Amino acid sequence: MLLDAFPSFSTLISLLIIFLLMKNMVKIVRQSEVMMIERLGSFNRTMKSGLHFKLPVIEQIRKINWRDEELERIDMRERVLDIPAQTTITKDNVSLEIDAAVYMQITDPEKAVYEINDLPLAISQLTQTTLRSLIGEFDLDETLASRDKINSSLKVVLDEVTNKWGVLVNRVELANVSPPKEVLEAMEKQMQAERERRAAVLSAEGDKESRIARSEGERQEMINQASGEKEALIQTAEGQREAAISRANGTAQALEIMSSAEREAIKKIAEALGGDVKLATNYMISKSYIDAYEKFTHGEGDKVYLPYDASKSMAAFGNLGDLFNQSKN
Template sequence: MAALIVILVLLVLVAFVLGQTIKIIPQARAGIVERFGKYRTTLNPGLNLVTPFVDRVRYKIDLREQVVSFPPQPVITEDNLVVSIDTVIYFQVTDPVAATYEIANYISAVEQLTMTTLRNIVGGMDLESTLTSREEINGGLSGVLDEATGRWGIRVGRVEIKGIDPPPSIKDSMEKQMRADRDKRAAILTAEGQRQSAILTAEGNKQSAILNAEGDRESTILRAQAERESAILKAQGEGQAITTVFQAIHDGQPDQSLLAYQYLQMMPKIAEGDANKLWVVPSEITKALEGLGSAVHQVAGIPQSTGGVKHRIDMGAEEPETPDTDAARAQANEAVREAIAAAEQSEQGAGGRRSAPSTPAPTDVPATPSPEEPDAT
């Protein structure tokens, strides 16, 4: 039983000795070994052997890059304004021995060094420059801290300004200034927009007036040309109508009987109207009636033939004379005789009511040649 206890004690002692001899260092760590309170060596990551009861791992230094955020610190600017600035520092231990024996607490030392350096940098800048020069402040802090912490075995990689908070009164003034500046820019942009709108509107009105004037001019020109062509065509039509009428008259070879018949047709129109109590028969009608009764007399003022050149116009194919045409001509002659007889009776019946116009007696003139006989002239 005693031997078993001794074996167990020896096993425990061996295990304790092995625990003091074998040291395991994690990755990205460094172990500082002291022998009787004095630095002996630095253990690398992995399995390490030390002298038990003589060597002791005093510190384990983290070799990774570390991030430390410092609380806001009051800083006075050049224009005597107090602002609160909080920073973030990225650093890494490069020499575990120096970080252990050159400085007691390197994190606190870095914080205090950051605050003092920040006060020095911001103290030479006004508030406006402080708010707009973060990169400059970061660069100044990084340079000063890296130089100061190099002998501590620390490398400062980056310094960032998290926030710069001016006093509430300054914030309110800045907001008012910013609002006024934005209102100013808005007013300028509005005025420029109105100016551009007025310019574009004026240009549009100018172009519209020019186009309207050009349209009115072209419309007037086209209207004048249309009226001119219309007048020309109308005059040409009237000329052709007159020529056609005169040609028809010449082709028909009217005699004194036809003209007298036309006079007789005008007599009822002369007597139209209820207010006509007295009407005068033109002397030409009497002469026309005398011409109807005599083939050797001619009505004064009615020529037998017209002079000048006859301009012929194609009137289309003439219709051949038929028995129907002869019958119609005879019927027309009979109507002419009846009209002449009625006119003579009317003239004799109205002898007491009117006086016949004094007209010269008809003179003997050559008779109108018949259509079958050629003109003697």
Template sequence: MDPFLIFLILLVIVILILVTNVKVVPQAHAYVVERLGAYRVTWDTGLHFLVPFFDRVAKKVSLKEQVIDFPPQPVITKDNVTMQIDTVVYFQITDPKLYAYGVERPLSAIENLSATTLRNIIGELELDHTLTSRDVINAKIRTVLDEATDAWGIKVNRVELKNIIPPREIQESMEKQMKAERERRAQILAAEGEKSSAILVAEGEKESAILRADAIKETKIREAQGEAEAIRLVQQALASGIKMLNEANPTQAVIALKSLETFEKLADGKATKIIIPSQIQSLAGLATSLTELIRNDVPAAEEDKDDKK
């Protein structure tokens, strides 16, 4: 056989062996490496080489947070009510070596431990307390699981009760209670709506009454202001007339004439008693004397006419 061909074959075999023993660990992963069946090292992210025929990758571990949804588990409460509860566990591998060698089938171990812990916790609670204490139950289960899984290189971050399924008769009773509660709330909302409507109507009537009263008040104020303005204008006109008379410097005869005109207007009224000033009385007497003289002159003139005839 050609030595060169043998060399090429050996070179290809060596290259294949080297290539197959070059390992790249991706992000958020770890490789547990064994040498001759015993734990050797844990590889983190990066490029690594295996010693051919001696080393091997025993386990590839994901360091990301993982979620397990366990099927419903039958549990019995303190008051002997059987129900179904399924849980969701969020966990993360913190030590790949312990995870690889700590327990066989760790996920199954977590499921069994979760079911046992759940039964123990629910067995100490009554049905009503179980339905209203999810947070307390979650915290207790997480504490127990976290302590137990430390030896397996696992950290339990949180536990959630996904569903709590009580027996059929209890479900029907709860549905009736919920229906009654919804009806009660609907009645309360309807009553509150009617109350709000009545309040709005009353407030509207109140505002309307206030507006009407304000309108009446404004009308009366304007009427009073109009009357006051009319009186002011009349008084102003009288004052202007008196001022004009004063500026014209009227004689006593004019003043006496105006007094007689005023007296005439007063006499035409319905007053039962008239107080006549002294000056007007003298004027009245003077007018009477003049009237008598005129009457006496008229018969004398008629007699003269008869004598001449």
């Protein structure tokens, strides 16, 4: 009775076979993946993300060769292929070790499976051969300076060829460009010489600017000094002009006062002489001669200085005599 409660061996075998068949029939495809289905050896359909069923025995999954592996699921995301380093020769016969990275994406899984046997290997070989051809068109300096140009040219060639394989090449990057040791040493010496040249140029430029600044400062100082001296001379001349004007004004005022005093004296003398203005004027002139005559007698020693025209002096004395006689009358 206890043995009858368990299923028989044949029942277990049948359940196992059904389970394996169901597992083989039901397929769940993840996002960004596809599976290729063949029916009786011919391509039938592409299973995209989701739940799918396939017929047992007559339908099989076509695998894709990927770097010595056979994969049932084809990844539709962008991938990076590392291109192994290889020796290339530039236009000026310099050997370079160059490796690269190719960013690619499968856009048509049917072509990727049926148009090429090993897709990564084909892309790697194509990249290496194309890269050798491109590097041969540039010399060393151009290769080191034109990496973007080489990347663009390489991408164009790869994209054109891999299009029939259902692959889109998004970007190609040269990872490392390694010249030989001798070339590196020569480049280092060249760079050192270039740095020394630039340092010398900068030093000369700095010395030039320093000299220009000093000469400009000296010129400005001379200009300021000349401007100061000019201003001082102008101020001095202005002061002298003002002083001369003041002296002239003082002299003019003094003469005006003296003239006014003499005029008043002539007027009073004329009144004293009975209104004879001419006689009063002669008196003032005679007095001026006598006052001036006093200065001629003040020489050194026993010398007496007389004016050259003594007749006018004698006439002044005569006028004074006449004035004296007239005042008595």
